[in-house]
Amino acid sequence: MDSMDTFVVNVSRLVRRPGSTRQVTLAGQVEPALDQVERCGPVKAELRLEAMAGGVWVCGVACAEMLLRCNRCLSRISFKAEAPVRQAYGKDESEDMPAIGQDGDIDLSGLLHDELCLSVPLVPLCSEACRGLCPVCGADRNEGSCQGHSESRESPFATLEALLEVPFETA
Numbered sequence: 001m002d003s004m005d006t007f008v009v010n011v012s013r014l015v016r017r018p019g020s021t022r023q024v025t026l027a028g029q030v031e032p033a034l035d036q037v038e039r040c041g042p043v044k045a046e047l048r049l050e051a052m053a054g055g056v057w058v059c060g061v062a063c064a065e066m067l068l069r070c071n072r073c074l075s076r077i078s079f080k081a082e083a084p085v086r087q088a089y090g091k092d093e094s095e096d097m098p099a100i101g102q103d104g105d106i107d108l109s110g111l112l113h114d115e116l117c118l119s120v121p122l123v124p125l126c127s128e129a130c131r132g133l134c135p136v137c138g139a140d141r142n143e144g145s146c147q148g149h150s151e152s153r154e155s156p157f158a159t160l161e162a163l164l165e166v167p168f169e170t171a
């Protein structure tokens with residue numbers, strides 16, 4: 001799949017000259033694995049790659065326009081995700097950092113995905129004052145389409161309450 005390769009950068013030339021830098025702009029698609037994200041537009045990452053002793057340092061920022069869902073009323077909210085990216089890649093396999101591939105490639109897709117996910121609010125709200133959906137009829141209470149419900153009629157306990165009001169004369 002093409003889209004999976006768009007975040008792969010070859011750094012084999014760069015790493016041969018420690019201290020040298022390279023600026024890259026990458027664009028592609030990620031699929032945020034988050035319930036609150038309904039859609040994620042193209043991701044753009046502006047990154048600076050710096051050759052350091054033992055590997056490459058990647059830093060910059062990734063952005064994407066997203067459509068989130070309000071946690072209370074489920075309406076759509078447009079959200080501009082902006083995530084800092086900071087990651088080192090080592091020439092050799094190590095526990096501290098991911099390694100540059102044998103062919104000199106580093107695949108940034110997982111990193112960009114994770115950083116963008118972290119920038120998404122856990123509980124998105126269309127507004128702090130969102131009144132959510134009516135638990136009885138499901139209407140959006142922000143729109144005032146629910147006129148309210150007479151509690152005693154709707155409540156499954158209504159009949160029970162009525163029974164309890166009858167004095168226990170026969171007891």
Ligand SMILES: [Zn+2]
Nearest residue numbers: 070073126130
């Ligand atoms: Zn809402």
Ligand SMILES: [Zn+2]
Nearest residue numbers: 134136137146
């Ligand atoms: Zn209602």
